[in-house]
Amino acid sequence: MVIPFFSEQLANINAIRSTIAIESTLDSAPEKITIKNNSLCFDKNTIVDFDAFNVQLDPRVLTITSTPTTTPSTTDNNNNIQEYDIKLVVSKPIGSNKKYDDDLKTCWTAKELQHFQGLSCRSCHQMITSVNEFQSKDLPSEHWYELVECWICHEAKPEEHRSRMQPITARSKMVLVGGTYLLLHPQDLLTDSFTVDDISNIKWDTGLSKKWIPIHCTKCQEPLGEGQYEQNQEGETSLLATKFYKYCISILPMEQQQPLPTFMEFLLYDLFDAAKAHATYRFIIQGRKTKQIYALLWLFNWDTHIIYNRGFLDKNTSNDIYREHVMKVLYIDCTQEKNDNKKRIELWSNDKTTDHLIYPESCCELLLKSLEQSTKLVPPSARLMNNPAMTLLHNFSVGFIKR
Numbered sequence: 001m002v003i004p005f006f007s008e009q010l011a012n013i014n015a016i017r018s019t020i021a022i023e024s025t026l027d028s029a030p031e032k033i034t035i036k037n038n039s040l041c042f043d044k045n046t047i048v049d050f051d052a053f054n055v056q057l058d059p060r061v062l063t064i065t066s067t068p069t070t071t072p073s074t075t076d077n078n079n080n081i082q083e084y085d086i087k088l089v090v091s092k093p094i095g096s097n098k099k100y101d102d103d104l105k106t107c108w109t110a111k112e113l114q115h116f117q118g119l120s121c122r123s124c125h126q127m128i129t130s131v132n133e134f135q136s137k138d139l140p141s142e143h144w145y146e147l148v149e150c151w152i153c154h155e156a157k158p159e160e161h162r163s164r165m166q167p168i169t170a171r172s173k174m175v176l177v178g179g180t181y182l183l184l185h186p187q188d189l190l191t192d193s194f195t196v197d198d199i200s201n202i203k204w205d206t207g208l209s210k211k212w213i214p215i216h217c218t219k220c221q222e223p224l225g226e227g228q229y230e231q232n233q234e235g236e237t238s239l240l241a242t243k244f245y246k247y248c249i250s251i252l253p254m255e256q257q258q259p260l261p262t263f264m265e266f267l268l269y270d271l272f273d274a275a276k277a278h279a280t281y282r283f284i285i286q287g288r289k290t291k292q293i294y295a296l297l298w299l300f301n302w303d304t305h306i307i308y309n310r311g312f313l314d315k316n317t318s319n320d321i322y323r324e325h326v327m328k329v330l331y332i333d334c335t336q337e338k339n340d341n342k343k344r345i346e347l348w349s350n351d352k353t354t355d356h357l358i359y360p361e362s363c364c365e366l367l368l369k370s371l372e373q374s375t376k377l378v379p380p381s382a383r384l385m386n387n388p389a390m391t392l393l394h395n396f397s398v399g400f401i402k403r
Contacts, residue, residue, distance in 0.1 A: 002319050004311025005040075005047050006379055007088075008304060008328075009055075016055070016088040019067070019379040020047060021311065024082035030066070033086065035059045040088070053307060053323050061089040067381045083379050106269045107261035108246055110136040110177045118252045119182070119244060121193075122260065124220035128193045128249070129184070131173060139168060139178045141273060170228075170241035179273060180266040181225060181243040189242060193217065194224050196239075197289060204231045210240060214288050214360070223288075223360035224248050247363070263363045264370060268327060268403060271299055274355045282354045284345070287361040293334045293345050294364035295371075298396065301328035306377075306400060313376045325403045330385050330396035331371055340395065371399035 007018035022029050022042065032043040038057055039049045050057055067083040113136040118129035168183075170176065176183035194215045202211060212226040225244040231237045247263040275281055281299040286292065306324055310317040334341050348354045359367075375383050375397050385396045 002309060002311045002315070002317055003042055003045065003047050004309065004315075004379070005321075006306070006308040006312060006377060006382075007048075008306050009090075011093075011304070014090045014093055016057075016090060016307075018086040018088060019083055019382065020086065021081045021083050021379065024080050029082065030064045030084065033062070033064055033084065035062055035088070040086070048307065048309075048321050052321065055090060056092045058089040058091040061087075063087040067379070083381055106179045107265065108177065108182075108251060110138040110175075113175060113177060113251065115253070116175055116251060119249045120252060121217040121220060121222065121224060122248055122250045123222040124217060125250065126193055126217055126219045128190060128224070128244070129188055130190045131188050132252075133173065134188070135174045137174065137176055139176050139183065141179070141277060178243070179269050180247070181245050182249070184242050184244065186239045186242060191239075193219075194227075194242075196227055196229065199229065199237065212243070215242065222248065223362065226288075245360075248360070263359070263366060264401060267357075267359075267363075267367065268401060270357055271327070272302065274357070275299060275302070278353075278355060280353050280355050282348060282351070284348055284354055284356045285364055285367060286356055286358045287364050288358050289361060292361070292364075295334055295368060296332040296344055296348055296396075298330040298393065299327065300330050303403075304328050308377055310377065312379055324400070326374075326400040327403055329371070329399050329401060330393055331399050332396055333368055333372070335368065370401070371397070374400040 004021040005018065007016050009016050018040065020033070020040075020042065029042075034041050035057055036046075037049075038051050038059075040047045040057075063086070065085045067085050113134075116134050116136055117132040118127065118134075120127050168176065170183050170185040172185045172187045174185070195218050197214045197216070199213060202213065204211070210228055210230045212228050214223060215225055215227045216223045223245070225242060225248060227239050228241040228243075229237050230240055245266075246261060247266050250260065271283065274283070283297045283299070284293060285295040285297055287294060304326060306326055307321065309319060309321055332341060332344060334345060377400075378398055383398055385393045385398060387393070
């Protein structure tokens with residue numbers, strides 16, 4: 001039988017915090033937990049060999065404490081499982097965290113799109129572009145306008161800066177490459193390949209005169225991105241620019257056997273970019289079309305590693321050990337109707353330090369599903385954040401996003 005195991009590397013203190021689950025009927029269980037030949041063992045069974053992950057343990061330090069099991073364990077139907085927290089010390093430094101800039105990598109940069117010949121819907125492969133020759137240029141960060149004062153090295157009147165800081169607009173036969181989208185001019189598109197959502201309820205006389213409205217594929221109805229629309233005095237609307245989400249499209253020509261980047265990869269980029277620009281770690285995940293709040297997400301540790309088997313997820317699993325580079329987050333599933341959720345949403349919505357991340361509904365659902373699966377890898381006693389010193393995060397679930 002597999003001994004459920006989960007651990008998180010704590011690079012800042014050169015330690016590994018681990019948890020295993022053992023039948024509580026076994027005598028002298030803590031005394032049977034040992035380090036042998038750089039492996040964590042229980043009795044004669046090897047739980048994990050750290051040599052496989054190039055991690056060197058200090059065999060002299062092994063701190064074991066039993067964990068009160070207040071949550072029913074998925075590892076045993078009789079609930080006769082005892083969890084043990086184990087602190088392991090690493091004799092060699094795990095390695096320091098990289099700088100933000102080293103990790104802000106995104107797929108499909110302007111350099112990678114030098115031979116760009118068009119794009120299609122990822123779901124049904126319907127062609128979207130009408131031309132096959134483009135220039136490509138990278139766009140600055142989404143937050144460039146907020147950071148422009150940091151770039152100005154001389155004094156000038158505010159109106160002089162405003163006259164130079166014009167919005168970046170779409171250009172014909174050029175693909176402008178953002179971190180998570182491609183900006184194209186309507187002249188280069190097959191206009192019958194996509195359609196805009198219902199605009200009858202748009203309030204054109206409030207807010208900005210040019211509005212970004214979701215667009216989707218006419219063939220499969222899957223989301224593609226956003227169109228920038230403007231209404232004239234006669235009530236006629238015109239399309240000025242289009243943003244196509246990289247995770248909703250395919251690039252032509254397609255690289256053979258090259259996996260397409262996923263939504264979760266671009267979500268990571270958005271989290272990094274917003275955290276770097278605004279020094280914020282709290283995010284509201286919202287559906288673009290319905291405006292529904294799907295999750296509250298707290299970026300807890302943007303650069304960590306976990307080592308685990310799937311014992312806490314399934315007692316009948318194999319003894320395979322996995323190591324993943326992840327971002328650790330705390331989250332609340334707001335699709336569950338609870339009074340606490342409503343209060344938290346209102347509190348976070350009114351907090352200026354909270355960022356809104358808006359995605360197609362299918363992507364929000366995918367994020368929640370992925371987070372819930374990652375939570376099940378964690379020992380039952382550690383799946384919820386209930387530290388008395390962190391009352392604002394009570395009942396937040398612990399989850400991981402793979403990097």
